[in-house]
Amino acid sequence: MATKKMREKARKVLKDVFGYDAFRPMQEDIIMSLMDGKDAFVLMPTGGGKSLCYQIPAMMRKGTGIVVSPLISLMKDQVDALTACGVNAAYYNSSLKAAESKEVLERFEAGELDLLYVAPERLLSKTFLSKLEKVELAMFAIDEAHCVSQWGHDFRPEYVRLGELRDIFPDVPLLALTATADEHTREDISDRLRLGKAKRFVASFDRPNIRYLVAEKRQPLTQILQFLEGWPNASGVIYCLSRKRVEDLAVNLQRHGIVAAAYHAGIPGRSREKVQDDFLRDRIKVIVATIAFGMGVDKPNVRFVIHHDLPKSIESYYQETGRAGRDGLESEALMLYGSGDVNLVRRLIENVENIDQRRVEVHKLNSMVAFSEALTCRRRVLLGYFGEPLEEPCGNCDICLDPPETYDATEYAEVALKCVKELKGNYGMGYVVDVLRGSKNARIVENKHDKLKSHGAGADLNADEWTSILRQLVHHGYFIQDVSRRAAMLATKKAERIGSGEPVILAKYQPGVRRQFKRLGMKRDEPLFKKLVKLREELADKEDVPPHVIFSDVTLTEMSQRKPESEADLQTISGVGQHKLELYGEAFVEVIKEHAANEGNKKTTSDGKDIPMLIAKGPGLNDTQSYTLSLQRKGMSVAEIAATQGVSEATVLKHYVAIIRAGQYIDVPAFIGEDFDTIMQELDDADPYASLSEIKRDLSVDLGNEEFRLVLAWREAIGVA
Ligand code: ADP
Ligand code: ZN
Numbered sequence: 001m002a003t004k005k006m007r008e009k010a011r012k013v014l015k016d017v018f019g020y021d022a023f024r025p026m027q028e029d030i031i032m033s034l035m036d037g038k039d040a041f042v043l044m045p046t047g048g049g050k051s052l053c054y055q056i057p058a059m060m061r062k063g064t065g066i067v068v069s070p071l072i073s074l075m076k077d078q079v080d081a082l083t084a085c086g087v088n089a090a091y092y093n094s095s096l097k098a099a100e101s102k103e104v105l106e107r108f109e110a111g112e113l114d115l116l117y118v119a120p121e122r123l124l125s126k127t128f129l130s131k132l133e134k135v136e137l138a139m140f141a142i143d144e145a146h147c148v149s150q151w152g153h154d155f156r157p158e159y160v161r162l163g164e165l166r167d168i169f170p171d172v173p174l175l176a177l178t179a180t181a182d183e184h185t186r187e188d189i190s191d192r193l194r195l196g197k198a199k200r201f202v203a204s205f206d207r208p209n210i211r212y213l214v215a216e217k218r219q220p221l222t223q224i225l226q227f228l229e230g231w232p233n234a235s236g237v238i239y240c241l242s243r244k245r246v247e248d249l250a251v252n253l254q255r256h257g258i259v260a261a262a263y264h265a266g267i268p269g270r271s272r273e274k275v276q277d278d279f280l281r282d283r284i285k286v287i288v289a290t291i292a293f294g295m296g297v298d299k300p301n302v303r304f305v306i307h308h309d310l311p312k313s314i315e316s317y318y319q320e321t322g323r324a325g326r327d328g329l330e331s332e333a334l335m336l337y338g339s340g341d342v343n344l345v346r347r348l349i350e351n352v353e354n355i356d357q358r359r360v361e362v363h364k365l366n367s368m369v370a371f372s373e374a375l376t377c378r379r380r381v382l383l384g385y386f387g388e389p390l391e392e393p394c395g396n397c398d399i400c401l402d403p404p405e406t407y408d409a410t411e412y413a414e415v416a417l418k419c420v421k422e423l424k425g426n427y428g429m430g431y432v433v434d435v436l437r438g439s440k441n442a443r444i445v446e447n448k449h450d451k452l453k454s455h456g457a458g459a460d461l462n463a464d465e466w467t468s469i470l471r472q473l474v475h476h477g478y479f480i481q482d483v484s485r486r487a488a489m490l491a492t493k494k495a496e497r498i499g500s501g502e503p504v505i506l507a508k509y510q511p512g513v514r515r516q517f518k519r520l521g522m523k524r525d526e527p528l529f530k531k532l533v534k535l536r537e538e539l540a541d542k543e544d545v546p547p548h549v550i551f552s553d554v555t556l557t558e559m560s561q562r563k564p565e566s567e568a569d570l571q572t573i574s575g576v577g578q579h580k581l582e583l584y585g586e587a588f589v590e591v592i593k594e595h596a597a598n599e600g601n602k603k604t605t606s607d608g609k610d611i612p613m614l615i616a617k618g619p620g621l622n623d624t625q626s627y628t629l630s631l632q633r634k635g636m637s638v639a640e641i642a643a644t645q646g647v648s649e650a651t652v653l654k655h656y657v658a659i660i661r662a663g664q665y666i667d668v669p670a671f672i673g674e675d676f677d678t679i680m681q682e683l684d685d686a687d688p689y690a691s692l693s694e695i696k697r698d699l700s701v702d703l704g705n706e707e708f709r710l711v712l713a714w715r716e717a718i719g720v721a
Contacts, residue, residue: 006035006060013056017085019555019577024049025619026201031057034139034173039166039198041145041190042177045205047300047326050177051078054141059087059114063136067117069143070156073276074298075117080545082115086579091117109135120158129168137172140165142193145176149188153180153319166194174198179322181205181386182315205318205388208620208662209325210333212378212397214371217338220308221252227306227334228258228286234303235279238288239320241309241341249308250288263289280546282537294320299546300327301553306334310341313364314371314385327554328616328663337372363487375404375468375507376475389477391623395630396664403634409506412458412469413478413498417491419454420479425490429481432489433466468509478504528595529560535591539584550584551575558615561719565593574615614717616663628655629664653706660713668714675701679711684720 010031014020023031026042027049033040034057044050058065069075075091082089090104090113107113109131122128142148148159166174176193180186190196215223224238240246243264250262261275261284278284280299287293291312305324311317317335325331345365352358367385374381377393377400384390393400419436427435434441435449438456449455458466470489473479478495481487498504533547533556540547551559555575564570567585571578576585621629624645631641638656642649659666669676679701686695696708703711 007032009060010035010056013059014052015577017059017087017577017579018052019085019571019573019575019580021574023052026203027053030175030201031060033199033201034175035060037171037173039174039195040176041193041195041198041200042175042203043181043186043201044177044179044203045181045207046179046322047207047328048179048203050143050179053177054139054143054175055082055087055115058138058141061138063138064108064111064113065115065138065141066123066132067115067141067143068120068123068159068162069117070120070147070154070159072119073273075119077280077298077546077549079115079117080549084545084549084580084583085577087115088113089115089117092122093117093119094122105131111136114138120156120162124161124164132169137169140169140172140174142174142176145178145189145193146180146185148192149185151182151185151188153315160192163192163194181318183387205386206379206383206390206394207322207325208394208396209328210321210331210396211401212321212382213332213334214337214378214398215334217336217341220336221249223336224249224253224306224308225256225258227304228253231303231332233285235282235299235301236286236304236306237293237302237320237323238286238306238308239291239293239311240288241290241344243290245308246288246290253286253288258286259284260286260288263287263293265290265292281540282533282547291316291320294323297323298326299323300548301329302326302331303329304332304334306336308336310337310345310368310372311335312345312368314367314382315364317368317371318382318386327552329554329557335372342369359486363481366487370471370474373468374471374475375399375509376472381475384475384477392627393630395626395633400630401633404507406505406507408503409469409472410499410504412461412506413473413504415454415457416466416470416473417478417495417498419452419457420489420491422452422454423449423489425482426485426488428487429467429470429489432470433463436466437461437463465509469506472506473504476504476506525560527599528563528592529556531591531595532556532559532588535587539587551580551588554615558719559588559592561615563592563596565589565596614660614663614665615719616661617713617716618658618661621658621662621664625655625658625662628652629659629666632656632659632666650706653704653710657706657709657713660710660717663717668710672707672711676711679703680715680720683711683715 007028010028011023014023026044030040030042030053034054042050042053054065054067069078072093072095075093076095079089079091090107092101092104096104104116108116118128142162144154147154147156148162149155174193176189176195176198178186178189217223238249240249243266246262246264250260253260261278263272263275267275275284275287276297279287280297302324305321307317307320311320321333324333342365349358349361349365352361371378371381371385377390378397379394380390395401415436416432419432423432423435431443434444435452435455436458438459440450444450461469470479474481477492478498479489480492482490536547536550536556539550552575555573558573559570562569562573564573567581567589570576570585570589571581627645628641631644636644638649638652642652645652656666660668672679679699682699683695686698690698692712696703
């Protein structure tokens with residue numbers, strides 16, 4: 001069993017090598033399970049931190065960890081990043097010259113490597129297998145494990161034979177990792193890689209730092225340019241349906257001075273690689289692409305993803321938007337939604353020959369339409385689709401930030417429930433609407449459904465209004481649509497609550513998609529941040545690696561806020577490990593010192609206008625806390641939130657503390673009011689050895705306990721404590 005000592009050792013590796021203070025949810029348990037020699041199957045979203053789950057045990061266990069990864073460019077990137085942290089890692093694939101291959105194999109056979117990244121087809125070659133049998137192996141990690149499945153979105157024939165590993169090396173623990181959210185694919189992976197006995201670690205697939213926005217497509221170019229104004233200098237991807245649209249849009253953006261490039265399968269390989277590389281190195285800011293772009297791009301600081309056209313399915317939408325914000329910083333996903341696109345896709349689907357396949361495609365499209373036209377929290381719809389319920393609205397999507405008007409729809413829900421029950425769960429949404437509205441079309445008459453009690457019970461609403469109600473009831477979990485049976489509507493257990501006295505509150509139907517959304521400004525100490533980015537670029541150029549290999553945006557953001565002026569202080573910043581401290585510490589401290597001298601060392605505090613970028617210091621939010629945040633963002637006061645949630649005001653303030661600690665924004669200075677600056681000043685000057693209660697007692701301003709904690713959390717989040 002994993003001992004306490006082993007856990008401590010793992011945390012030390014995390015801090016010393018990678019510079020991080022704490023494990024993310026599940027990372028530590030996964031690592032410990034491997035340390036025990038057990039197999040594991042890890043399902044974690046993009047950006048969840050999968051890499052550390054095998055890197056750390058590979059370093060801690062005896063022998064070399066073998067990592068299988070599908071793309072040559074990703075291998076190089078990972079090995080560069082590890083080398084920059086001082087880890088002994090190498091890769092073995094077809095991009096190496098003969099002499100380089102030989103050197104890698106020699107290091108491997110001499111037991112010098114902690115990690116070796118191998119292309120799947122090389123791994124299972126006879127010669128390589130015979131080498132593997134001679135060297136001590138710490139473990140196998142199969143990254144992007146969904147490549148083994150034909151169900152998945154990125155099947156690779158080279159992956160198929162990886163299942164053999166389990167038989168050839170029964171004693172070496174094996175770890176498979178994927179970000180696929182689709183249940184079908186997950187089961188297939190488990191079968192093919194023979195992971196039936198492996199422990200499964202399923203993380204939440206929520207990506208809380210991505211804000212989902214949908215806007216009605218009117219003048220896409222203008223809309224996109226406006227959106228980009230909110231993200232000066234940021235990296236992003238814009239997806240279009242066709243090559244022609246990609247090229248047109250890229251040219252138009254260039255004309256407007258945006259550093260953009262086109263990417264699609266029709267562009268020659270060499271140029272495509274260059275575009276990708278320039279994007280990785282921050283030389284190109286915006287990539288306009290067909291869905292051909294993405295898989296090979298492991299760029300942590302993609303700040304936005306725009307869908308110029310309707311994605312094919314919710315799975316694709318989740319995948320593509322998921323490329324934003326891997327580093328955990330605030331990011332946005334904007335989709336432009338137009339009915340023209342829907343009709344286009346419908347026509348394409350009509351041409352699909354195979355009936356079953358056509359049905360699946362229709363269902364996928366309908367789910368995508370339902371998402372786009374949703375009047376309920378987008379995140380809830382998205383996660384609900386993947387079977388992960390979100391109890392409370394998220395507070396970070398266009399619907400939550402600017403909620404539609406609601407009404408008590410209990411009576412309609414009752415009628416709908418009755419109808420679905422009378423139809424015995426055998427009919428789709430369109431049919432249910434027809435019955436409710438009292439249609440006497442041939443099918444209904446033939447089925448004698450014009451004799452049902454609920455037939456015509458909803459004649460007072462039109463078909464669009466009913467569709468909106470039924471969709472919302474699905475989104476709220478009262479009904480499901482059974483894909484395997486032509487999306488037939490079924491009542492869920494939750495539907496029992498309809499009519500039990502608990503009201504069903506739905507959004508009022510509005511034709512068209514809501515266009516406006518509020519945007520929270522995002523600001524950090526830009527001048528210093530820019531200087532740090534420039535230094536990072538110079539170092540990256542010199543070493544010929546992508547900039548994020550030196551330090552991530554998260555690390556630079558924290559530096560620009562906390563302004564460490566010594567190497568010891570620098571080391572307390574997330575992402576600064578021993579090795580990087582030695583290599584780059586001096587250069588970064590130098591720039592920070594110089595900046596501080598010129599700027600009179602102003603620390604970032606809020607003047608009520610700037611919205612600083614908060615650094616998460618605690619875990620993510622639970623449901624009630626996110627609900628508080630969504631209510632707070634609607635402009636409710638603490639008292640109002642307390643009343644709505646049925647809790648005390650002190651509890652709401654505790655939520656506020658958690659929210660700030662999770663790195664989410666609440667305007668604490670404005671909340672505290674005119675005394676805020678005085679309090680901040682007095683805390684700056686407080687005796688560092690005094691206890692918190694002493695410090696609080698000595699403040700000239702009388703603060704409640706909760707308010708005091710809130711100010712402390714704020715100071716930590718903006719990096720002054
Ligand atoms: P995934 O492979 O799941 O998409 P990565 O392994 O690339 O995710 O991790 C995403 C980002 O999060 C990386 O920048 C990584 O360094 C960072 N990260 C991972 N684990 C931690 C942690 N415990 N603390 C802070 N940052 C972390
Ligand atoms: Zn939401």
